Amino acid sequence: MTKTPPAKTRATGRATLAEVAARAGVGAMTASRAVNQPDKVSPELRARVAQAVAELGYVPNRAARALASARSKVIVVLVPSLSNLVFTEVLSGIQKALESDGYQILIGNTRYDDAEEEKLLGTYLQSSPDGILLSGLKHSKQVEQMLAAAHVPVVSMMDLAASPDVFSVGFSQELAGYTMTRYLLDKGRKRIGFMGAQGDERMLKRAAGYRRAMEEAGLYDPALVTMVPDPSTIALGAELLGRMLAAAPDTDAIFCCNDDLAHGAIYQCQRRAIAVPRQMAICGFNDLPASAWMNPSVTTIATPRYKVGFEAASLLRKVIDGESPPVRRIDLGFTLMARESA
Amino acid sequence: MTKTPPAKTRATGRATLAEVAARAGVGAMTASRAVNQPDKVSPELRARVAQAVAELGYVPNRAARALASARSKVIVVLVPSLSNLVFTEVLSGIQKALESDGYQILIGNTRYDDAEEEKLLGTYLQSSPDGILLSGLKHSKQVEQMLAAAHVPVVSMMDLAASPDVFSVGFSQELAGYTMTRYLLDKGRKRIGFMGAQGDERMLKRAAGYRRAMEEAGLYDPALVTMVPDPSTIALGAELLGRMLAAAPDTDAIFCCNDDLAHGAIYQCQRRAIAVPRQMAICGFNDLPASAWMNPSVTTIATPRYKVGFEAASLLRKVIDGESPPVRRIDLGFTLMARESA
DNA sequence: TTGTAAGCGTTATCAT
């Protein structure tokens, strides 16, 4: 009683290029060219091959192609989250930039975790990617080593590299944090709190921008800063508002490191009958769709994430194709959206 | 002046299994086994191979493995959207179920578009997936054909198949729509509107459930139904509220086919000073995080999407492994979350 | 423009 049926050497069962070639009465190479570089084959043979392909339902085998050509046409993309619209929009931009060239995108969700990133990279490196897109600039030693050993072009997204040798596409997270804080200061707020979560690189840089602005104004006070490592959610924003007020009851504004936190903080203010923005100005970061629609609408920083993805992928493609792009660091900027909440 | 440097036959530059074997002083097959089935190799040789692997920084070549073994260890997942938390959570469940077995997940975003789905499937089939996870039950003829020709196990997610032969994991969208409408009826609402967008399969089934409940109550009225093909967003919800009231000013409740629409409708009510739920009850579908936190909080249907992903992937794995699961259709149910908005 | 031969890195198969 055998479990596996004694199929001989049926392999994949799919038609192969050799079979297509045989059916079309041409050599294997001609069939290959007819499929991949139609211009290099005479119209007549091209048609014959096309017909054989159709009749046999031929589907190219990527593994074989990759093995023979040493080009996988695979791009690995590592993002810290998929539940965050920010990164799904980055992905959209990447897809758009790459869709025309037969690239296959391998998406890895690192969950803001270094160990996970290492694991994913290790796995994905087995697919011999032609290029890699990373979120952020800071990575573990392990990851840096793997990247160096892999000899694969890498472009970093969302932030700007300090070194001009590194490929990076994004905007200055620090400057964005500074800008938002200045806005609040210019509105006359004094006791401006910073609410951060997730403890990731970008949040820390926004916090650094906040601190710089506050120190310049002579108003920096550690009691105003609430940072936790938990994933940022609406629920957490609601909770942190409570902690914030407990630590510094005279807080008159809060810069939330992202919109989820800001939404939660605002909902919580509503429940506690704290008027926003009169008693408490609240602003966020990223400009999620809800921010424009909530009541009150939310002041926030709009970030060009679709474009980040698109430009990063475009840049990567150039590097893969052997071009030496003159600009290795692309600043896409950001926009402060002044609305009702602050 | 050649563009490509005249590198001889450098291929990938990566260490190969043969090199590992040579360094360890064993045959290629032993090295292969030491890597993949350590138990089948003597401890001594296993250690020697392990050391060689470490020294050479050996990374297995998936393409070669797939080609030689006729098993790609690739699972294709097609979802209609990535910007919708529903599907990213489905993905999380899938990842969780598959992470331990070296599977690689190829994610395709069909954007609720048949042509896009065909294109993606065609591309991904080139990777010889061992299995496929699809969203929904309804697919174009093209897609059905490709699937049939590919001879690859398929599991459908999010809805329940009519035929017991089809593998499906989810819950009854129709029943969920019916249940929510009954809830509104039981609350005494008479002029209950249905607001739908995206024109996809699941929305239509929820609408069917709505209609069944309304007809049973003798209250069905086409004027109460607003359906548009546009992607559902908060902004659209706000707009559709206006259309709804224009078409049927006496509407006293709205069943929105998803939470985004519901949120938009509620925000718009707030702007128009329409009291929710007193003048207008509004409910959604999916239970996004904001629904529990908004003011008013939103009555909605909580759906087990993480579990759908997990169970679907688990089922698929069983099928791939040649088991014949007794249950081909798994109903994970749903939960009505009664909150403030309706 | 077309075809031939060789090999990409790995594993299945069958010996030993």
Add this chain to the structure above:
DNA sequence: ATGATAACGCTTACAA
């Protein structure tokens, strides 16, 4: 338990 050999399906390199 270990290893030699032959594929896997395709493309590169070179000839014709």
